[in-house]
Amino acid sequence: MKQDNTQYSREVLLKDPRFAGYQPDFLAVVLHKPFYTIAEAEAAVKEFWKEEYLALKCCYNYCMLYVN
Secondary structure: OOOOOOOEEHHHHHHOHHHOOOOHHHHHHHOOOOEEOHHHHHHHHHHHHHHHHHHHHHHHHHHHHHHO
16 A cells, blocks of 8 residues: 655644544644644544543542542
């Protein structure tokens, strides 16, 4: 499979339907460079929300110690 190395501006990526499920202001922070390939943008978004998910999971588990 041929890899697409086309670079897209941050503004175009912020409007791309594949990122529509993300809150726009957070997405704008994650995609802070002026240009990305689709693969780079997807990797940046995935990595950010993976870390965010782990942090939330940790907080949830910590809070559950005091509830139970």
